Amino acid sequence: MTDEPLLTVENLTTRFHTDEGIVHAVDGVSFEVGRGETVCIVGESGSGKTVTSESITKLIQSPPGEIADGDVRFDGESIVGMSDTQLRSVRGGRIGHVFQNPQDALNPVYTAGWQIVEAIQLHRDLGKRAARERAVELLDRVGIPDAPARFDDYPHQFSGGMKQRVVIAMALASDPDLLIADEPTTALDVTIQAQILWLLRELQADFGMSILLITHDLSVVAEIADRVIVMYAGKVMEQGDVYDVFEHPSHPYTRALFGCLPGRGGSIRTIGGSLPSATNPPDGCRFHPRCPHAIDDCKGGDQLPLTPTERDGHVVSCIYYQPGYDASAIVDGDADDGPRGPSYADGGQL
Numbered sequence: 001m002t003d004e005p006l007l008t009v010e011n012l013t014t015r016f017h018t019d020e021g022i023v024h025a026v027d028g029v030s031f032e033v034g035r036g037e038t039v040c041i042v043g044e045s046g047s048g049k050t051v052t053s054e055s056i057t058k059l060i061q062s063p064p065g066e067i068a069d070g071d072v073r074f075d076g077e078s079i080v081g082m083s084d085t086q087l088r089s090v091r092g093g094r095i096g097h098v099f100q101n102p103q104d105a106l107n108p109v110y111t112a113g114w115q116i117v118e119a120i121q122l123h124r125d126l127g128k129r130a131a132r133e134r135a136v137e138l139l140d141r142v143g144i145p146d147a148p149a150r151f152d153d154y155p156h157q158f159s160g161g162m163k164q165r166v167v168i169a170m171a172l173a174s175d176p177d178l179l180i181a182d183e184p185t186t187a188l189d190v191t192i193q194a195q196i197l198w199l200l201r202e203l204q205a206d207f208g209m210s211i212l213l214i215t216h217d218l219s220v221v222a223e224i225a226d227r228v229i230v231m232y233a234g235k236v237m238e239q240g241d242v243y244d245v246f247e248h249p250s251h252p253y254t255r256a257l258f259g260c261l262p263g264r265g266g267s268i269r270t271i272g273g274s275l276p277s278a279t280n281p282p283d284g285c286r287f288h289p290r291c292p293h294a295i296d297d298c299k300g301g302d303q304l305p306l307t308p309t310e311r312d313g314h315v316v317s318c319i320y321y322q323p324g325y326d327a328s329a330i331v332d333g334d335a336d337d338g339p340r341g342p343s344y345a346d347g348g349q350l
């Protein structure tokens with residue numbers, strides 16, 4: 001064991017080769033997830049959140065996908081260089097993955113209990129009886145009432161929310177060190193969504209695992225994240241401690257996303273205009289065509305590297321935070337809960 005973070009993603013670059021050209025889905029993304037830490041990725045639809053999370057365990061289908069550059073290190077080992085056999089023991093083993101739609105993760109012809117037993121036995125040398133006991137324990141732990149009786153039920157006998165709980169139990173079956181959850185609640189009713197996210201938070205506290213969570217629900221982010229990564233058009237725009245990002249959203253994009261939070265709740269806001277073309281992204285800052293603060297200097301060169309703000313670990317990729325520029329132009333004059341106004345409401349649809 002070292003002080004190294006559990007997960008280190010460095011300059012991750014994932015592309016898709018399509019008839020329309022090369023889709024630059026994830027372009028030089030770097031971040032870390034510490035041990036026992038919960039990190040949330042937020043950003044509009046299409047910004048590269050899923051591709052980032054699926055690149056971590058090389059779930060990207062190739063072709064058309066390709067991890068063109070960068071490295072992913074998990075507990076000190078490079079995943080990018082792993083063989084398929086090594087990868088299989090990491091996936092669903094030390095890294096659990098919960099996808100958006102529980103339907104896809106469960107096999108309709110096997111009972112819920114059987115599927116969890118299988119997930120347990122895949123990674124642990126447990127006899128049938130012990131694995132069954134553990135499966136019932138897990139079903140109970142994820143909040144399935146009357147778990148011993150529900151063990152023999154088939155997926156269709158569970159409601160959507162209960163199904164997602166079963167999927168989470170499956171992901172926990174191998175005692176993962178990292179749980180990746182990609183919008184685990186989008187397919188569910190609003191009230192159930194909150195319950196599932198609270199469950200994740202409780203499980204994180206119990207199991208001590210790290211969580212990488214992708215969600216559109218900013219009230220959830222505020223509640224459960226330790227750190228937040230804001231992505232836009234394949235790039236990280238801002239990253240920092242959850243309090244810093246919520247109290248001092250610094251990139252104009254983050255400020256736009258957070259802009260219409262009723263109180264501190266709400267979802268990712270719809271911003272005027274749309275994401276740039278993924279095959280032909282703009283030069284300069286990827287957000288400049290939609291940014292009310294854009295100046296000529298934002299329009300050329302590469303996306304700026306993430307530069308520190310005055311808060312520890314809070315970094316932002318925006319020219320206003322570079323020496324010689326004045327960040328107060330972005331932050332001052334906006335309402336406390338972020339920018340509003342015509343420049344963000346030009347009627348564009350996402």
Ligand SMILES: Nc1ncnc2c1ncn2[C@@H]1O[C@H](COP(=O)(O)OP(=O)(O)OP(=O)(O)O)[C@@H](O)[C@H]1O
Nearest residue numbers: 016023025044045046047048049050051052064278
């Ligand atoms: N198999 C694929 N082939 C071509 N392009 C793809 C493929 N998968 C993803 N992309 C593209 O990669 C970019 C990033 O997609 P991604 O699914 O990561 O976005 P996201 O942030 O997860 O969005 P959402 O919030 O809608 O889930 C998009 O431009 C998308 O169209």
Ligand code: NI
Nearest residue numbers: 049050051182
């Ligand atoms: Ni996604």
